[in-house]
Amino acid sequence: xxxxxxxxxxxxxxxxxxxxxxxxxxxxxxxxxxxxxxxxxxxxxxxxxxxxxxxxxxxxxxxxxxxxxxxxxxxxxxxxxxxxxxxxxxxxxxxxxxxxxxxxxxxxxxxxxxxxxxxxxxxxxxxxxxxxxxxxxxxxxxxxxxxxxxxxxxxxxxxxxxxxxxxxxxxxxxxxxxxxxxxxxxxxxxxxxxxxxxxxxxxxxxxxxxxxxxxxxxxxxxxxxxxxxxxxxxxxxxxxxxxxxxxxxxxxxxxxxxxxxxxxxxxxxxxxxxxxxxxxxxxxxxxxxxxxxxxxxxxxxxxxxxxxxxxxxxxxxxxxxxxxxxxxxxxxxxxxxxxxxxxxxxxxxxxxxxxxxxxxxxxxxxxxxxxxxxxxxxxxxxxxxxxxxxxxxxxxxxxxxxxxxxxxxxxxxxxxxxxxxxxxxxxx
Numbered sequence: 252x253x254x255x256x257x258x259x260x261x262x263x264x265x266x267x268x269x270x271x272x273x274x275x276x277x278x279x280x281x282x283x284x285x286x287x288x289x290x291x292x293x294x295x296x297x298x299x300x301x302x303x304x305x306x307x308x309x310x311x312x313x314x315x316x317x318x319x320x321x322x323x324x325x326x327x328x329x330x331x332x333x334x335x336x337x338x339x340x341x342x343x344x345x346x347x348x349x350x351x352x353x354x355x356x357x358x359x360x361x362x363x364x365x366x367x368x369x370x371x372x373x374x375x376x377x378x379x380x381x382x383x384x385x386x387x388x389x390x391x392x393x394x395x396x397x398x399x400x401x402x403x404x405x406x407x408x409x410x411x412x413x414x415x416x417x418x419x420x421x422x423x424x425x426x427x428x429x430x431x432x433x434x435x436x437x438x439x440x441x442x443x444x445x446x447x448x449x450x451x452x453x454x455x456x457x458x459x460x461x462x463x464x465x466x467x468x469x470x471x472x473x474x475x476x477x478x479x480x481x482x483x484x485x486x487x488x489x490x491x492x493x494x495x496x497x498x499x500x501x502x503x504x505x506x507x508x509x510x511x512x513x514x515x516x517x518x519x520x521x522x523x524x525x526x527x528x529x530x531x532x533x534x535x536x537x538x539x540x541x542x543x544x545x546x547x548x549x550x551x552x553x554x555x556x557x558x559x560x561x562x563x564x565x566x567x568x569x570x571x572x573x574x575x576x577x578x579x580x581x582x583x584x585x586x587x588x589x590x591x592x593x594x595x596x597x598x599x600x601x602x603x604x605x606x607x608x609x610x611x612x613x614x615x616x617x618x619x620x621x622x623x624x625x626x627x628x629x630x631x632x633x634x635x636x637x638x639x640x641x642x643x644x645x646x647x648x649x650x651x652x653x654x655x656x657x658x659x660x661x662x663x664x665x666x667x668x669x670x671x672x673x674x675x676x677x678x679x
Contacts, residue, residue, distance in 0.1 A: 270321070277292055287315060290314055303331045310322060314517065316514075323345055348364075475636045485502065498519075498520045506637065509638070510634075511639050512641075512651070513641045513657075516660070520665060542611070551591075554597060557601070561601075572599070572630070573597060576599070576623055576627055591618035607636050628650050655672055
């Protein structure tokens with residue numbers, strides 16, 4: 252089927268191939284294609300078949316900003332029913348008319364894209380908190396009134412008792428008998444029973460109000476900032492990338508609290524630059540946390556065994572961070588091989604527990620769901636140490652970075668441009 256699409260010369264196929272930059276020999280070169288080229292080809296092939304329903308799972312993983320825009324424009328023209336599983340907030344906002352949210356064992360459809368759905372969720376949570384607080388206050392008032400009624404009922408019981416009366420006090424006995432006959436003697440008890448029932452109903456209503464638990468965890472330890480003046484100071488130069496290509500860069504400096512976004516299209520040498528800089532960081536090895544773009548099975552298993560053997564105090568801190576990033580610590584430790592997303596959380600948690608002075612993350616949001624991405628962004632926003640981040644997730648970078656290193660290409664020449672961004676970053 253893919254071969255048929257690549258060799259089809261009708262207008263629809265030609266437009267799709269041109270729009271998405273797909274060449275005729277892609278099938279023969281499939282093993283050499285980048286993630287972005289493969290993703291574009293797969294989606295173009297699906298659109299070529301003119302489906303009524305198109306389901307796409309994480310279409311933006313491993314692709315750069317240009318490929319994102321190209322795919323976005325192609326999908327905007329799709330007139331059928333689209334089902335997209337994605338952690339790309341900008342994509343969801345641009346394409347989706349409604350979102351299905353799966354949270355805490357519940358499924359809820361909300362109108363609009365991710366941003367609109369998030370606002371509705373926060374509004375619903377705020378309303379639920381107010382309703383719960385109202386019911387709790389009502390329950391507390393009822394409990395206080397219930398205590399007072401119990402005291403009243405106790406005094407009433409003593410008054411209607413004939414115990415202690417003289418056998419000759421016929422007037423007192425007559426008054427008690429009359430009260431029992433008219434029912435006045437039991438009024439306090441009946442009021443007590445009614446109030447007790449109201450209190451129980453209020454408590455049940457408060458339990459039914461669903462308020463999602465919000466974790467507030469102190470991720471960072473006091474020593475997580477270097478006292479050195481610079482963590483990197485590389486003079487202007489060039490980095491050889493192979494195949495006759497080289498990346499020209501200006502002076503590269505990282506200060507102890509700097510947050511740098513390293514950006515550029517796929518294949519321009521971002522990961523190569525990180526490998527080149529790794530031995531040049533002015534940071535003790537134990538204070539440097541690095542997360543590669545891909546973590547293979549062997550390194551994942553080694554990480555799990557390392558964590559299981561940590562001292563109790565450090566293990567506790569690691570598990571607290573993992574919980575704050577949205578995973579269940581005990582389940583993660585029991586797992587023979589956690590998912591790629593959980594491995595990334597665990598690697599970051601171990602790094603944080605080592606009191607890092609510099610954290611280098613290459614595509615940290617890959618394989619993470621949206622709540623986990625937001626949890627990671629929130630955690631890094633409070634980070635006291637330096638950050639060097641490689642990511643195609645612009646929402647993630649814009650919430651964290653104060654400086655940018657952008658790799659650009661001009662007629663085959665690669666150049667890194669360093670610029671200063673905003674000084675204040677916002678949490679999602």
